[in-house]
Amino acid sequence: MRGPRRESSSDPRAELRRAHELLDSLSGRVTKERPWSYPVMAYSMGSVIWLEGEFRAARGHLLQALADPSAADPRELDSGWWVASDPIATAHAYLALTHMVFGDLNKATEELTEAVRRCEGLGYPQNGYNRAHTYFKQIWVALEAGQLEEAAALAAGMRRCTDESGLDLWRFVSATEHATVKAVTTLNAGADAPTLAALAANIARRVDGSRLIHLNVYLTFHDSIIGRLLIAAGQPEKARERLEMSLQHAQETGMHFHDAELMRLRAHTLTGRQQQRAALADAIKLARKQSATLFELRCLLDSFDLLGDTDRSALSNVVSRFPCDARWAEYARAQQLLSSPP
Numbered sequence: 001m002r003g004p005r006r007e008s009s010s011d012p013r014a015e016l017r018r019a020h021e022l023l024d025s026l027s028g029r030v031t032k033e034r035p036w037s038y039p040v041m042a043y044s045m046g047s048v049i050w051l052e053g054e055f056r057a058a059r060g061h062l063l064q065a066l067a068d069p070s071a072a073d074p075r076e077l078d079s080g081w082w083v084a085s086d087p088i089a090t091a092h093a094y095l096a097l098t099h100m101v102f103g104d105l106n107k108a109t110e111e112l113t114e115a116v117r118r119c120e121g122l123g124y125p126q127n128g129y130n131r132a133h134t135y136f137k138q139i140w141v142a143l144e145a146g147q148l149e150e151a152a153a154l155a156a157g158m159r160r161c162t163d164e165s166g167l168d169l170w171r172f173v174s175a176t177e178h179a180t181v182k183a184v185t186t187l188n189a190g191a192d193a194p195t196l197a198a199l200a201a202n203i204a205r206r207v208d209g210s211r212l213i214h215l216n217v218y219l220t221f222h223d224s225i226i227g228r229l230l231i232a233a234g235q236p237e238k239a240r241e242r243l244e245m246s247l248q249h250a251q252e253t254g255m256h257f258h259d260a261e262l263m264r265l266r267a268h269t270l271t272g273r274q275q276q277r278a279a280l281a282d283a284i285k286l287a288r289k290q291s292a293t294l295f296e297l298r299c300l301l302d303s304f305d306l307l308g309d310t311d312r313s314a315l316s317n318v319v320s321r322f323p324c325d326a327r328w329a330e331y332a333r334a335q336q337l338l339s340s341p342p
Contacts, residue, residue, distance in 0.1 A: 039065040043087035043094075050094050051217065053256035056291050059098050065091040089118040089130040093137040100141050101292040103322045103331070108141050128165025132174070135161060139177050140221065143184055144294070146329050151181045169215075176206040180225055193233040200229035204242070211249075220246045220258040227265045240269035260287040260295040264302060276306050284314075293322050297330050304337060312338060 046061030065087055092115035099107040112134065119131040135158035142151035155178045162170040183199040191199075207222045223246035230239035243266045250256050260283050267279035280299050287296035297318050303309040319334050326332045 039068070039087045039091070043091040047090060047094050050098065051255050051257050053259060053290050055098050055101055055257075059095065062091045062095045062098070066095075084126060084129040085133070086118060086122055086126055086130045089115045089122070089134060092118065093134050096137055096141060100144055101290075101294050103293045103297070103325070103328060105141075105145055105323070105325055105327055112138050112141065125165060125167065128161060128167055129170065131161050132158060132165065132167060132170035136173060136177060136218075139181065143181065145327060146188075147327075148181070148185045148188060152185065155181045172206075172210075176203070176210075176222065179203050179206060180222060183225060183229055187229060187232055193235075196229045196233035197235060200226045200233065203229075216249070216253055216255070220250055220255060220262060223249075224258060224261050224265055227262070227269075231265065231268050236269040236271075240266060243269065256290075260290065260292055260299070264295065264299050267302065267306065273307060277303075280306070293318060294328070294330065297322060297334060301330060301333055301337075 042061050042065035046058045046065060049061060050058035052058075092111045096108040096111035096115065099105075099111060115134045115137070116131070119127055119134055122130060135154055139151050139154045139158065142148070142154060155174070158170075158174045158177060162174045179199070179202050183196075183203060186199060187196060203222060204226050207219050207226070210216070210219060223242055227239045227243045227246075230236070230242065243262050247259060247262050247266075250259055250262070263279060263283035263286065267276045267283065270276050270279060280303050284296055284299045284303075287293075287299055297315075300309075300315045300318060304315075315334055316338055319331070319338065322328075322331055322334075324331070326335075
């Protein structure tokens, strides 16, 4: 009799160095006799490399995982791949995040639609597990794009999905996502400082609870939300403490996918202009190295807001590499700055 299904090779503890070593050691077991092993290994390596912040390299592995989806027929996987994460659905979801950091909202949406379609063809419990994971990524993209009504609808859908599937881990994640969407919506509505501080504390309790049980994956994204709330609540020192803790967490785990955002937000907690300038310069450098066009654009916009930077050449350069999509508030703002008189 086969044992219970495991999570995935890129497990929720985000021990990426160990995961990388494991995948390297398993690469020799990819054989023609196990056709499902090709997409499994490609998606596993792609997801690990994505979490490490190497977005373009991750994209190559993820596309490789999707090159022959027939190799990952659910019936074949069921006999050999004893893991809850479906390689095809997960590869689409990570590709969606890749397109998001590149600034391409249309392609991100297309990949998420494919992930949902794949989930619908899976049996229980893989369908519920992977649909919850896809909901998580959909909410993430919606929040980054400022589509808060869409994020709220997705959070409600995720809650229904996790309640129906009875997956306790994803119920916990769903509650955190609901709190996160509510907090960002309240932040954008201009709530007062005590309200924002209370929302930050609520998310922090959930995120820190995850850390206590070593569920580390993706937590730096939530740390950035906590930082934003605390900055808006007028608590820059507390925000800096959270952001620096998160950067240390990234260093310890190798999970660098959100470092540029954490570094950008940290600049808002500093008081000296030279400190802010240096912090933003470091964030821009990393965003460019990672080809994270969205994060780079945000850093440059912050240079205008925090420092009054009037050098438009860098901003014009990143805009030329950014998909022309006014749904991104950052793109619309950059166009406005570039079109206004110097």
